[in-house]
Amino acid sequence: TGGLTTLDPGYKNTGSCESAITFLDxxxxxxxxxxxxxxxxxxxxxxxxxxxxxxxxELPTPEQLEKFDTDIxxxxxxxxxxxxxxxxxxKSAHPMGVLSSMTSALIAFNxxxxxxDSEEEMYNAIVKLLAKFPVLAAWxxxxxxxxxxDYGSKSLGYVENxxxxxxxxANEDYSVQKEVIQALDKLLILHxxxxxxxxxxxxxxxxxxxxxxxxxISAGISALWGPLHGGANQAVIEMLEAIxxxxxxxxxxxxxxxxxxxxxxxxxFGHRVYKNFDPRAKIIKKxxxxxxxxxxxxxxxxxxxxxxxxxxxxDPYFVDRKLYPxxxxxxxxxxxxxxxxxxxxxxxxxxGRLPGWIAxxxxxxxxxxxxxxxxxVYIGENHREFxxxxxx
Ligand code: SDX
Numbered sequence: 001t002g003g004l005t006t007l008d009p010g011y012k013n014t015g016s017c018e019s020a021i022t023f024l025d026x027x028x029x030x031x032x033x034x035x036x037x038x039x040x041x042x043x044x045x046x047x048x049x050x051x052x053x054x055x056x057x058e059l060p061t062p063e064q065l066e067k068f069d070t071d072i073x074x075x076x077x078x079x080x081x082x083x084x085x086x087x088x089x090x091k092s093a094h095p096m097g098v099l100s101s102m103t104s105a106l107i108a109f110n111x112x113x114x115x116x117d118s119e120e121e122m123y124n125a126i127v128k129l130l131a132k133f134p135v136l137a138a139w140x141x142x143x144x145x146x147x148x149x150d151y152g153s154k155s156l157g158y159v160e161n162x163x164x165x166x167x168x169x170a171n172e173d174y175s176v177q178k179e180v181i182q183a184l185d186k187l188l189i190l191h192x193x194x195x196x197x198x199x200x201x202x203x204x205x206x207x208x209x210x211x212x213x214x215x216x217i218s219a220g221i222s223a224l225w226g227p228l229h230g231g232a233n234q235a236v237i238e239m240l241e242a243i244x245x246x247x248x249x250x251x252x253x254x255x256x257x258x259x260x261x262x263x264x265x266x267x268x269f270g271h272r273v274y275k276n277f278d279p280r281a282k283i284i285k286k287x288x289x290x291x292x293x294x295x296x297x298x299x300x301x302x303x304x305x306x307x308x309x310x311x312x313x314x315d316p317y318f319v320d321r322k323l324y325p326x327x328x329x330x331x332x333x334x335x336x337x338x339x340x341x342x343x344x345x346x347x348x349x350x351x352g353r354l355p356g357w358i359a360x361x362x363x364x365x366x367x368x369x370x371x372x373x374x375x376x377v378y379i380g381e382n383h384r385e386f387x388x389x390x391x392x
Contacts, residue, residue, distance in 0.1 A: 193356025268329030
């Protein structure tokens with residue numbers, strides 16, 4: 001073969017890594033952030049507490065949480081010239097592309113965020129991003145809906161402020177049901193980290209070249225966008241809608257999903273690590289019932305989703321391949337009930353995943369890990385003699 005025939009086990013930073021942030025057990029369906037069970041965090045903590053836990057390793061004291069919140073609020077302004085970049089996008093632009101570009105553009109207005117040699121510089125870059133990211137995400141949605149931009153309010157909590165920036169109406173006082181904020185908070189917690197998934201590995205490997213936090217997160221947003229990853233939550237709702245429009249015939253779509261000649265996949269099903277139920281999917285499914293009940297919403301696609309799940313759990317094709325609902329299968333039903341447009345679903349995933357990406361980037365930088373350099377097993381041609389054009 002002329003090259004590596006097996007990967008050298010001693011080769012450093014081949015893309016796998018040691019990490020102390022999130023523990024997964026795919027067989028048992030266990031997920032813990034810094035040792036705390038996701039079930040406890042989703043029920044008992046709020047998103048900013050979980051963000052602090054992931055990034056700094058401990059649940060914050062009341063004083064630590066208050067300082068974190070104050071420091072973030074102090075950085076929540078976004079340079080007016082960033083709006084000129086936003087204005088450059090067509091209304092048809094996908095919000096994930098807008099968010100990735102705007103996150104990268106933030107570097108130009110915060111040049112000090114690139115060098116993070118001191119703890120203080122690193123903290124400042126982290127707080128700036130946690131503060132400005134929700135603004136950019138909300139602006140991406142308002143751009144799509146041709147609505148005036150909302151700058152948020154320092155009197156609101158992190159998640160409620162995000163909701164206000166997304167949904168406030170000109171010339172109307174902002175108000176929201178507490179159940180909506182509770183549901184949003186829980187969804188963001190459930191998406192906050194997931195060890196070395198595609199987008200997190202992207203953040204770590206881009207960060208390993210010392211490209212800076214904002215550039216690394218911008219790359220992670222692009223990786224998350226794909227329909228096999230975070231983009232699946234949008235694809236799930238589009239799939240459920242198609243099934244509903246097609247008369248709700250779930251058996252037909254189950255057959256398509258099993259047909260090797262049909263590229264159709266049951267979106268929201270399957271996972272590289274979980275070979276049992278995704279613990280997040282269990283919580284989100286229960287929350288979907290609660291939220292729709294609290295808001296008095298009947299959504300036929302929830303029944304279609306439950307029907308697909310029931311059929312798949314009794315179908316040898318899915319059972320043999322250990323294909324269960326993942327985090328993306330039910331989340332879109334809640335987002336839709338909250339009035340979030342489907343093309344914003346993956347942006348919601350990114351908003352939740354931001355503290356996890358930051359925590360993983362910080363860990364990689366603080367451990368002074370070398371630049372990422374995955375190896376390959378070469379399977380191409382051996383050495384060949386060059387042939388001039390007139391001899392080919
Ligand atoms: C996320 O890594 C993470 O942690 C990601 C994530 C996170 O929090 O960061 O959990 C978030 O990305 C969740 C996954 C969202 N994606 C989807 O729901 C898209 C649909 N799912 C599939 O594309 C797939 O299950 C993946 C991508 C999630 C996992 O793919 P794998 O591990 O590479 O599995 P595979 O493609 O090798 O499939 C194994 C078998 C194949 O059949 P055979 O070749 O053995 O006959 O299972 C089949 C696949 O065809 N299969 C499916 C299927 N998923 C796998 N068949 C139908 N429908 C599906 N959804």
